[in-house]
Amino acid sequence: MTWSRESLERAEAILQRYPEKRSAVMALLYVAMKEDGYLSDAGMAIVADLTGLTAAQVQSVATFYVMYKTEPKGRYLISVCTSISCFLMGSDELLHAIEDEAGIPAGEADDTIGVEHAECVGACGGAPACLINYELVEGLTPDKGRELVSWLRKALPDVINADEVQALFGGRTSFDWAIKEENGAVGPYPAFPVLGTAAENTSALEPGRG
């Protein structure tokens, strides 16, 4: 079991961004998720090899952070914020609508959609909010939450672009987003150039290492 050449090259670049190998663990765990769609035991073993840690050490890190998913969460993971500001603005009703429309209780997933509740996602001014593959949608209502689920099932978008999803289903935002972005998420892990998870060609986005 190994990774694609692209992921191994990416891993090498990530390792060079830190003074000590171990610091690359978190970024490499995201690469492992990109390879398998979730964090598999085999993926964690490769991260252990790359960083000189034991598999147990890597697992102890992976299980500490909620964004590393050791089970498949579907192609689109919907994380509904239920912390205080979203709660005050109706997050529980939003979560129930999404669970009901998707036919999936929070914490579970089918092949296409996963649903979970999340703690504060930093979108309190646009509450209630949720993340789809960690891309933000703000100012939702239960009805818009239902529409979002049925759109994901029907349209099966290749990329979750926050501007697009916000325009289709969102409402009030925490602040003016102002600048449109083409980029987005291609799986249930954050789209970040250094991790090679963004939709665009990201090679130009890596700082020179001199």
Place this chain on the structure above:
Amino acid sequence: MTELRVLTARMVEHPTDSHTLERYLATGGYEGARASLTRTRDDLVGLVKESGLIGRGGAGFSAGMKWSFMAPARPSYLVVNGDESEPGTFKDRQLLERDPHQLIDGMIIAAVANEAHHAFVYIRGEYPKPARRLQQAVVEAYTAGYLGPGIFGSDYDLELTVHLGAGAYICGEETALLNSLEGRRGEPRLKPPYFPAAKGLYMLPTIVNNVETISNLPHILTRGVDWFKGLAHGEDTGTFMTSISGHVNKPGNYELPHGLTWRELIFDVAGGIRGGNTLKAWIPGGASAPWFVPDRHLDLEITKNVTDANGSMLGSGAVIVMDDTTDMVAAAERLVRFYAEESCGQCTPCREGTTWLDMILRRILDGAGRAEDKDLLLDVSDNISVGLAWPPRQTTICPLGPSAVSPIMGLVEYFPDEIAAHLATSPLSGAGGAR
């Protein structure tokens, strides 16, 4: 109400390209970083100390003092805390997304002042867009020669790595953040001995500053300490950046002069309470802060000292407003649940205490509360935060556990009738209902 825009000026004046290097340079960008290269460490530390700039991440400690504690060992590191995850707070997200070069400019100044040649920004994993914007700006800065070997043609080398977290509130605590950045579980370290300025990243001297704190530095360098102090109201210098959320008509981020009252902030700036409802309570400094209520606190000035003296804190600058439709037991439960979910589990009083507080609140909400539950909430709270004092006397390595006590104290002190009303529905409370 007049806003006072310093950190947010560029993004308002140039909304569509405030994030680009071109716009940043056209509006005086990187002059602060250039200037810092001609000054000594003592000079820069003195300047920031004199400016009165305080950390904007929550603890409210003097940034210059923090810098002055740097131990002599080298290499040293600069780490910017962009883990913003205190419920109610979303200001750093805007600063990262809309003006990332301002942060890099400030980071160069802070790195030079603290003789660091490698700097990191730790951004929470739920912020991929801010992380992308910053990464793009970092690439622009490298390409321009502002980062990398020999920045701005000097002999000073500076690497900058953007690091993405993976969903853990506790990593906003600076020593937990450093553990996380080292590729470990995000568990806070004991202080002492692990003060970051002495034994930080890789056990080397490290400065950890918040995104907003660092974003102030270019302005202090280019406009001067006197200008920065001139913005002050009493001891609070610079501007007051606040995130307002909850039941107000105009939630959002506002950059304001210091010295407003809560009445002005909630009713003028944030447009008052939704639907003509009545203000019931608000949390003045992020979810961890003790609650304020209208009849006691509405006309207090929003300053660090006044807020501290009245038993709360300005913390991260987040204000969460609750109207008269709010079930305060449910609000307290939602706050406590957060700490129960986010406890790292190292310290027993926090790990067990937050979980029990949440379970007790849930059973009260579910109509299964017991007569002794109010006392039990206080008893468990006392085990996490001895004597229920403010500021907390903690039994734990970090302040996360005691933060869960704030909503309990607010609930018991200001809204005991609401606990009683829920208990009255419970057959287990002895307050009525069949046994």
